[in-house]
Amino acid sequence: MTTTSFDPALILPDDMLARFRERAGIHDRENTFPDDDLDELREVGYLAQLVPTALGGLGLGLVEASVLQQRLATAAPATALAINMHLVWTGVAKVLADRGIATLRFVQEGAAAGEIFAFGISEAGNDLVLFGSDTDASPTAEGGYAFTGTKIFTSLAPVWTQLGLHGLDTTSPDGPKMVYAFVSRGEEAAGRVVTRDDWDTLGMRGTQSRTTELHGALAPAHRVVRRIAPGPNPDPIVFGIFSVFEVLLGSVYTGIARRALDVAVATVGARMSKKTGLSYSQDPDIRWRIADMALAYDALPPQLESLASDVDGLVNHGPRWFSLLSGVKHRAAVMAKSVVDDAILTAGGSSYAAGSELSRLYRDVLAGLFHPSDPESAHSTVATAWLGPLAP
Known part of the structure; x- marks a missing residue:
């Protein structure tokens, strides 16, 4: 789809934005997550906007997603910022797929099926960001990884179903390696993934970007998407x-x-x-x-x-x-x-x-x-x- 034929108001109509804007003040004041906004966005396919139509998405590109996020932020900045983190993973899946790498197809299929993907990269004091991690990634016998560490600013904390994250594997023969993988919030994560109720900030309160504790959180082998060398990397x-x-x-x-x-x-x-x-x-x-x-x-x-x-x-x-x-x-x-x-x-x-x-x-x-x-x-x-x- 090109910008010449794209009308963002068809996906985010004015009346929807008016509702979001009215609720934004309430969520800011009460420090709550905008569940109603999420429900409306899910209903219009917003969470799968970057997923190809063949996989059940809207088939949009990053150009259109940028325009839509600008429009959404005029009504509810915290909602837009929270949804950003889900869109990052669906966007990465598109970037890789466009370059012939199908590793994150499950993200595209999951987003079309209603999964909510959160972004578990930020760590306190880690200014290496993508180039290093204080989270330990320990290989499992089945080919997966167990992650132990603390992630901060985990937007969508009350609602995410899949957490895309990274950690450092220092034990493998070909290590050290930065490991990118996804852990589920299903029953198997009980006790291994802990979300603190600690989001009380000056602004962007509706994002509910709470701290996430990982205590051996398991990513199975089929959810380990990349192992790369730490440090600056063109991967x-x-x-x-x-x-x-x-x-x-x-x-x-x-x-x-x-x-x-x-x-x-x-x-x-x-x-x-x-x-x-x-x-x-x-x-x-x-x-x-x-x-x-x-x-x-x-x-x-x-x-x-x-x-x-x-x-x-x-x-x-x-x-x-x-x-x-x-x-x-x-x-x-x-x-x-x-x-x-x-x-x-x-x-x-x-x-x-x-x-x-x-x-x-x-x-x-x-x-x-x-x-x-x-x-x-x-x-x-x-x-x-x-x-x-x-x-x-």
Whole structure:
């Protein structure tokens, strides 16, 4: 499907987004997971949007997924961010399949059948991210792995059925190896997978990205999808995770910026100046600020579309891929925070109330600076792309 024939409103109609937006404030206030949003998204096939039609999905590409995630984030950023983590795995499955690797076909089939895939990569203090892990991956006699460790920021914590994760195998003869696999939340996981009820954050509260303890969590042999050397690695699974993760993260925060801009425009049009008798939309300073917000926002959707199209189209940017992808995510997060900051200034003191939408967007947008690639990592990656590696 191409963007010229794609109408995101057919999948996410305005009335659905209005319901999501109304519920978003409740989930933020009550620190609860948006189960109703998930049910509606499942019903329209949203969770299988990146799955080929032949396998029961919508057959969309990363370009369309980016547009949909931007649109969803204008209504419920936490819902969009949580769903992102499921879409990352279905997106990785597509990236690999498009390159002739069918290892994650079970993810595509599972998503079409209603499985919820969560992303179990983040670990406290592990700035190696995809290139290393503090989680122990121990081989089993049956060819699978038992994982022991702690994963943080496990979005979709109350509802996931399959957890895609990584760990380090230091015992195999050909090791050490980074092991990518999936563990189930079925009865066999009782006591081996423990979800803490510890999600009480400043923003993105509806994601319920709780901590996950792994106590020998079992991934059978047919759910071990990749064993690769630790450290920087051009393996397709690393590229797949990085590309889909960065594009979809950038999409969520770009969607937040769009909503903040829309709210600011509506607010200044309705506010009247006692001094001039005109709406604030006629104030030159306000107009300059709105224009500045729009100039910043307008740059991101085309960048996201271009990179997503290159991923879908198997374009080979070689080593530049990582700087391009980390760069677009970084720009989206920084832009979104700046736009929300200005939206609050233009909207006035009412936006400072905890229950206001702009207040919630302000708290939600802050999370963008913490996701990989963080500002330091993004700058290091781009510096290496342009200047070469640091001297030993």
